[in-house]
Amino acid sequence: MTHTDRPTCTVCTRPLWDAERHRYACRPCERRIADHLDQLPDLIHDLHGLLAPGSGRALDGPRTRASSEPQAPIRLHILDRIAAATATLDSWLADWHDHLEWTPPTYRADPFTEAATALRANLPWAVEQHAAVDDFAREIAELHSDATGLLDPARRARRIGHCPAPAADDPTQACGAVLRYVPGATTVTCRWCRTVWDAIDLGVALALAV
Numbered sequence: 001m002t003h004t005d006r007p008t009c010t011v012c013t014r015p016l017w018d019a020e021r022h023r024y025a026c027r028p029c030e031r032r033i034a035d036h037l038d039q040l041p042d043l044i045h046d047l048h049g050l051l052a053p054g055s056g057r058a059l060d061g062p063r064t065r066a067s068s069e070p071q072a073p074i075r076l077h078i079l080d081r082i083a084a085a086t087a088t089l090d091s092w093l094a095d096w097h098d099h100l101e102w103t104p105p106t107y108r109a110d111p112f113t114e115a116a117t118a119l120r121a122n123l124p125w126a127v128e129q130h131a132a133v134d135d136f137a138r139e140i141a142e143l144h145s146d147a148t149g150l151l152d153p154a155r156r157a158r159r160i161g162h163c164p165a166p167a168a169d170d171p172t173q174a175c176g177a178v179l180r181y182v183p184g185a186t187t188v189t190c191r192w193c194r195t196v197w198d199a200i201d202l203g204v205a206l207a208l209a210v
């Protein structure tokens, strides 16, 4: 405690404005944490794309260039980072549920994305009510810079179009999720319907669909 008794943001130590005095973290820090949580699922998704180049299920058709390349081993250090990142988000979400006296979190299909979404949704509560939000902010920032650093900027995923696979709940409609291609990868995986596309065939399909 300083003798001025002016409370400070526990994340960046800036003195809080009068309107922020009930908070543990200032508004700019909340925005930064929110941005990190918004971006993390895409970053982790991109890391999945780098795990095992060329190992995805390809659509029919010979790929002479790909088949002549040696099979790359799975990148264990990336797998470890993904597992650690998922565990970090899960333990924070479980902690928040505990504080809120909610039942422990459960996940349907994609624990990382679902945990990130739930943490993002409850962030306004955490910056006001959770005394350890500074630890949370630091760990989320570390995950973000870790993932960004693992992804070579030249290999950052690009949006290439919308998933043309039939939607699970209505096969007459296309899935429509945004597809992201990591340069150099041989496959593209849809985050919604989990269809794995051969990158070259997908490029042709999207071009024909225009």
Ligand SMILES: [Zn+2]
Pocket (backbone or CB within 6 Å): 009, 010, 011, 012, 013, 014, 025, 026, 027, 028, 029, 030
């Ligand atoms: Zn701050």
Ligand SMILES: [Zn+2]
Pocket (backbone or CB within 6 Å): 163, 164, 165, 175, 176, 177, 190, 191, 192, 193, 194, 195
């Ligand atoms: Zn899809």
